[in-house]
Amino acid sequence: MLSPSLVVPAFASWAFLVGASVGSFLNVCIYRLPRNESVVFPASHCPWCNTRLRLTDLVPLVSQLVLRSRCRYCGQWFSWRYFGVELLTGLCFAGLAWRYGFTWQLLPYAVLTAALLAAVFTDLDCWLIPDELTLVAALAGVGYDLALLVRHQTQMLRVPVPWPGHEFQAAVPQSVAGMLFAGGVVLLVGWIGTRLFRKESMGGGDVKLAAAVGAHLGLTAHLLSFFLVAVTAGSAVGIILLIARRKHGKDYLPFGPMLAGGALAVLFFGQWLTPALVRIYDPSVLWWLLAGHS
Template sequence: MRLVLIHLRVEFLVMETLVSAIANTFVFLFGACIGSFLNVVIYRIPAGLSLVHPPSRCPKCGHRLGKTENVPVLGWLWLKGRCRWCKTPISPRYPTIEAVTGIIFLFVFWQFGYTLETIGYCAFLSWLLSLSMIDFDTMTLPSSLTKSGLLLGLVFQAIIGWEKAAFSGIANQLIFGIGGAVLGIWLLEIIGYIGTLILGQQAMGDGDGKLMATIGAWLGWKYVLVGGFLACGIGSIIGGGAIILGILNKKQPMPFGPFLALGAALTLFFGNQIISAYVNLLIV
């Protein structure tokens, strides 16, 4: 009897491991596919192009990518980083974003499991990644993405509220999200005002406040404070280091959107631990 139980337990563990491996593989591949679409968003929205037409193609010769060439990550490796027809180099950033998106989706899945939060936060981080790369490339944060991200955040809060307590839950979660959005805008305005006084020039763009409002709509007032603090800290360290190394000068603008996105992502995954550590520090 004992041997039978051991055998059954081994079979269960093997099955559990197999199911977990399949789930993780699916999540990563799905994330990589979304990352492929994010590459389109990052390139086309600043250029004012349609996200749907024309289909993915080589920007040099116009060759439309085939099915095998469009496979996330593997398609770039298959082509050895060059267009199949004109041999123009294809930036390694494309497969990198695809792989990073897949990894992000895995982190969200590991943290939140089979829940609505996993779907919502995967979408949230996809928005943040797109906005970060656009800001890095163009020093702009398109309103179409910040506004749609804010709206989607409030829809997400309403869905989570309904799951918790029907109509009363929706009201509570919407207040939570709207409060976070408003605080996010105020927080960036204060930081921008102080930064302008210190630097003697405009420290924040209008898009940064909209992005912070989007983050607040998704994470709420408490986490938007933590995310803002982390963004300022990381941005100050990297910006200061770049100035010391001569990579930037004091008057040269630096995109702040990627730091806001990074602060929000870290807060999403480690917010409770950060707040607990801060409270314990104050008590000690």
């Protein structure tokens, strides 16, 4: 038996290895999904010499390191980004394991994290977030919520519905409410942006990605802090790129990575981040400051 002080580090290390393997699969998804190719067939092969890669060429992190990022058969060089995605996924999974421990909650969050990481890179590469990613992430969120409802470990959200004659309350699962709200917000912002700037500012992929995050966070303060982090990060990155003259005012800035960053920040640090953000953005604090108490 492991000593109690070693259980969490051991579990996190195991999660790191699982994450690195998942990252290896995400590399396939990132390349193939935007091209509408199957993520299962054909098996991994070198894109230059077409040699089918063997299991020893596909060990996450290790193979690329040992081969110094070159193909064993033709010597062509591969981007270190494949290594980076495996490492990042491993670290995120280890972080989730550390944060949530050996709980069922870990499973849907791991699915969401994997989908978010893949979406970041497809959005950067192709300005596209494949439906497969957002669908799997949303299903994990709704599925987990429904499982909790069946086991009476959570409750439906009661939404008052005005109806001629009498008002009644509709019972909606948290995940569905969060999904509709988050997707709706991005859809609305995108619609206003398109009207103002006369070009598409948010894609359908952004709407679906936000909805998938909403399915996990529900209609809660965490959903609010997800949006606050995403918008703050988006503005900061936009301003930095403008100052560095890497971007002109009319250039397109993919919003998927900001949404993913906001969601990951809440998954990892929500318990501290959300109360702090609610305090900062609370209108009553604004009034208090304006009244000269600063």
